[in-house]
Amino acid sequence: MHTSSLKDFDSDIYQSIKKEQQRQEEGLEMIPSENFVSPAVLEALGSVLTNKYSEGYPGKRYYGGCEFIDEVETLAIDRAKQLFGAEHVNVQPLSGAPANVAVYFALLKPGDTVLGMDLSHGGHLTHGHPVTYMAKIYNFVRYKTNAEGLIDLDNLRQMALEHKPKIILVGYSAYSREIEYEKIKAIADEVGAITMADIAHIAGLIAGGQMNNPVPIFDIVTTTTHKTLRGPRGGMIMCKEKFAKDIDKSVFPGFQGGPHENNIAAKAIAFKEALEPEFKEYTKQIKKNIKVLEEELRKRDYKLCFGGSDNHLLLIDVTPKGVSGKEAQIALDKAGITVNKNMIPDDPRSPMDPSGIRLGTPAITTRGMKEEEMKMIATWIDEAIANHGDDAKLAGIKQQVAELTKKFPLYPTLK
Numbered sequence: 572m573h574t575s576s577l578k579d580f581d582s583d584i585y586q587s588i589k590k591e592q593q594r595q596e597e598g599l600e601m602i603p604s605e606n607f608v609s610p611a612v613l614e615a616l617g618s619v620l621t622n623k624y625s626e627g628y629p630g631k632r633y634y635g636g637c638e639f640i641d642e643v644e645t646l647a648i649d650r651a652k653q654l655f656g657a658e659h660v661n662v663q664p665l666s667g668a669p670a671n672v673a674v675y676f677a678l679l680k681p682g683d684t685v686l687g688m689d690l691s692h693g694g695h696l697t698h699g700h701p702v703t704y705m706a707k708i709y710n711f712v713r714y715k716t717n718a719e720g721l722i723d724l725d726n727l728r729q730m731a732l733e734h735k736p737k738i739i740l741v742g743y744s745a746y747s748r749e750i751e752y753e754k755i756k757a758i759a760d761e762v763g764a765i766t767m768a769d770i771a772h773i774a775g776l777i778a779g780g781q782m783n784n785p786v787p788i789f790d791i792v793t794t795t796t797h798k799t800l801r802g803p804r805g806g807m808i809m810c811k812e813k814f815a816k817d818i819d820k821s822v823f824p825g826f827q828g829g830p831h832e833n834n835i836a837a838k839a840i841a842f843k844e845a846l847e848p849e850f851k852e853y854t855k856q857i858k859k860n861i862k863v864l865e866e867e868l869r870k871r872d873y874k875l876c877f878g879g880s881d882n883h884l885l886l887i888d889v890t891p892k893g894v895s896g897k898e899a900q901i902a903l904d905k906a907g908i909t910v911n912k913n914m915i916p917d918d919p920r921s922p923m924d925p926s927g928i929r930l931g932t933p934a935i936t937t938r939g940m941k942e943e944e945m946k947m948i949a950t951w952i953d954e955a956i957a958n959h960g961d962d963a964k965l966a967g968i969k970q971q972v973a974e975l976t977k978k979f980p981l982y983p984t985l986k
């Protein structure tokens with residue numbers, strides 16, 4: 572095999588990685604599903620664990636030589652149980668979408684009904700968007716949020732009574748409020764439905780004690796590990812003991828092949844980090860920071876969906892400011908602020924050019940930014956949107972952004 576460094580062997584890929592690192596260092600990363608992992612997590616991802624096949628589960632593998640892999644996966648499982656108070660954990664899902672698919676395969680027959688939230692109200696593609704294969708196999712029906720931006724529990728109950736779903740699904744990608752798991756569990760019990768929460772976005776806030784934890788209440792909880800939880804890209808399923816066998820069989824051999832143990836080691840490291848007191852402080856700061864942005868943007872007459880934020884993100888209807896979500900995203904990009912265009916509830920516009928933008932504080936909080944920086948950022952966001960199309964003005968903001976990010980170096984030891 573080649574023994575030369577990446578830089579010497581493949582300067583094309585090396586240069587792209589370095590340019591991406593510089594982009595991350597210089598910009599303000601405000602996509603709410605993104606974050607920055609620690610050097611220890613990066614180290615595990617690039618470790619020799621990537622060489623190993625280990626189909627099966629700790630103590631029950633199809634391959635030899637898994638004794639150290641078993642140590643890694645067992646640590647990941649035990650730490651996740653401790654972090655969320657879970658009865659059973661499967662750390663093998665390759666990402667959030669496969670975790671959800673594995674749950675559907677485990678619990679549903681083709682044609683069975685799932686009650687999830689309307690996608691324009693914050694649900695995820697894997698919750699039955701018509702473009703997914705899941706929507707062809709299963710019958711997805713929808714509840715909505717009410718005028719105050721809260722989950723419409725009356726509507727949810729009415730839909731549950733009418734459609735008798737096999738699964739009631741909560742947990743979202745663009746929803747910014749708290750979720751009342753007990754009330755939803757009570758409705759599910761009334762119709763005999765399994766409760767499933769997809770906490771992909773808010774897992775870190777839950778682990779840090781800053782949001783309600785569905786794990787003790789719900790039957791099944793899926794998550795990613797790379798959003799607020801600040802671990803490697805990956806997925807995880809937590810469930811009650813009663814569903815453990817079905818879930819494990821569904822992940823492997825039902826759906827996936829060999830687990831990615833380098834990634835599972837990185838998950839274990841992220842869970843260890845999340846168990847530390849510093850992580851609680853981090854998640855508190857995520858929420859303080861979004862509250863400052865919320866106040867500052869409200870002062871400037873921005874239309875905030877769902878009535879504001881209880882978590883790490885805001886969904887903003889930018890059309891009253893005379894721009895579409897796409898135009899706002901482009902203007903902010905040119906100003907060095909990365910957000911994403913997003914549908915708002917019952918959006919009259921199209922998904923490729925919707926009415927809103929979605930932004931969040933997990934990544935910039937990881938860099939150490941606090942209330943004072945949020946005020947500066949709110950000013951720049953407003954200036955960028957007001958001056959969309961004026962590239963000179965936007966470049967001026969980008970300059971100021973770069974100066975701020977220099978004070979919060981991201982990977983100072985990563986050359």
Ligand SMILES: *Cc1c(COP(=O)(O)O)cnc(C)c1O
Nearest residue numbers: 666667668695743744769771772
């Ligand atoms: C991000 C997300 C997913 C999908 O995760 P991937 O790792 O991108 O597959 C699933 N559900 C929700 C609610 C999400 O926000």
